[in-house]
Amino acid sequence: AVKSERDALTAEDHVTKKKRKKRLSHGGKFVDEKDRAIVELVIAYGWLSRFQLSDLLGISAVTIHRRAQRLAAVGFINDLSRGAAGEVLYVPTRAGMRTVGMAKGFKVTTPTYQTMNHNDGLVAAALRFKESPRRHGLVVTEREIEAAAMTGVLSPRVQRIAPWAQQQFQGRLKT
Numbered sequence: 001a002v003k004s005e006r007d008a009l010t011a012e013d014h015v016t017k018k019k020r021k022k023r024l025s026h027g028g029k030f031v032d033e034k035d036r037a038i039v040e041l042v043i044a045y046g047w048l049s050r051f052q053l054s055d056l057l058g059i060s061a062v063t064i065h066r067r068a069q070r071l072a073a074v075g076f077i078n079d080l081s082r083g084a085a086g087e088v089l090y091v092p093t094r095a096g097m098r099t100v101g102m103a104k105g106f107k108v109t110t111p112t113y114q115t116m117n118h119n120d121g122l123v124a125a126a127l128r129f130k131e132s133p134r135r136h137g138l139v140v141t142e143r144e145i146e147a148a149a150m151t152g153v154l155s156p157r158v159q160r161i162a163p164w165a166q167q168q169f170q171g172r173l174k175t
Contacts, residue, residue: 031076034059035067036100039076040157043092043102044141045119046109049083052123053090056130071096081111101156105147138162 031039034057041056042048050068054061068090072079076096081089089111097103111119126139144155154166 031099035071035076037157038064038067038071038090039092039096039100040102040155042077042090043097043100043106044144044155044157045122046115046143047081047089047091047111047119048123049087049089051087052120055127056123083111084113084116102147104153105151105155106143138165 037057038053041053045052048056050061050064053059053064053068057064068077068079068088071077072090074095075093076099078091078093079088081091083089091111092106092108094103094108097106097108122141126141129139138158138161140154140158144158148154148158148169154169158165
């Protein structure tokens with residue numbers, strides 16, 4: 001049975017608005033293994049283009065671009081830098097470094113024309129080592145070596161790829 005009566009609301013029934021928060025808390029940021037790998041490589045090399053990330057990770061450049069845009073939107077990487085040919089260079093941020101556990105020993109970098117060629121050479125050498133017939137499994141960048149010498153601990157990226165490396169290089173990271 002349904003009643004045909006309606007509840008009538010009057011001015012006395014008006015509910016006052018609740019006091020709004022001055023600042024709303026932001027929702028969580030979900031990072032999967034591919035996102036983590038993108039942020040770690042950008043930190044390890046200082047900056048990378050989507051094509052370099054695509055070559056290093058073996059993921060299509062379109063997928064890298066989509067993921068990197070999302071990572072830039074939440075502040076884990078910065079996409080405001082441009083390369084010599086106008087391509088977007090992804091640069092690490094402090095928030096991204098904290099997220100992947102690489103905040104100690106690493107610095108936020110800014111690409112310059114002088115350092116872009118050097119960085120391109122590092123990426124090319126890393127790709128060459130990965131494609132070699134002997135399958136060099138571990139490529140450590142200069143920035144990771146400097147950070148390890150400062151902190152005494154290898155980066156989480158290197159520890160994940162080669163868990164044996166921390167014990168093998170114990171005490172000899174500065175040399």
